[in-house]
Amino acid sequence: MKFENGVATTAILGAVWVKARSSNKDGNCVEVAALEGGEVAMRNSRFPGGPALVFTQGEMAAFINGVKGAEFDHMTA
Template sequence: MTFENGVRADEIKGARWRKASASTGKGECVEVAALGKGEVAMRNSRFPSGPALVFTPQEWTAFLSAAKAEEFDTLT
């Protein structure tokens, strides 16, 4: 099944949402779930039924590479 960006996260049936081990457990984190065809969904843990971003495998790889390279560190 294919999902569009902005789909309600609770409409992604069977998704196994996962938080990072660095999560503080205070509801201030993102969660990710592997989807079919290598896609990855991401949602805000404070709004579990809110919209989800859906990444293609290539987009997910690019995002992770940029995060690991600290390219987003100046946003905080």
């Protein structure tokens, strides 16, 4: 099944949502789930039923590489 950006997370049946071990106890984090077609869904953990963004594996790899390369560090300052 193909999911589009903004899909309600409740429509992604059987998704196993994962959050980083370093997430804070208040639940302020993002969660990701692998989709059947190889894409990755991402949602805000504070709104688990809200919309999810859907990324290809290539898009996720580019994002993760940017995070590892400190390209987004200025967003948390």
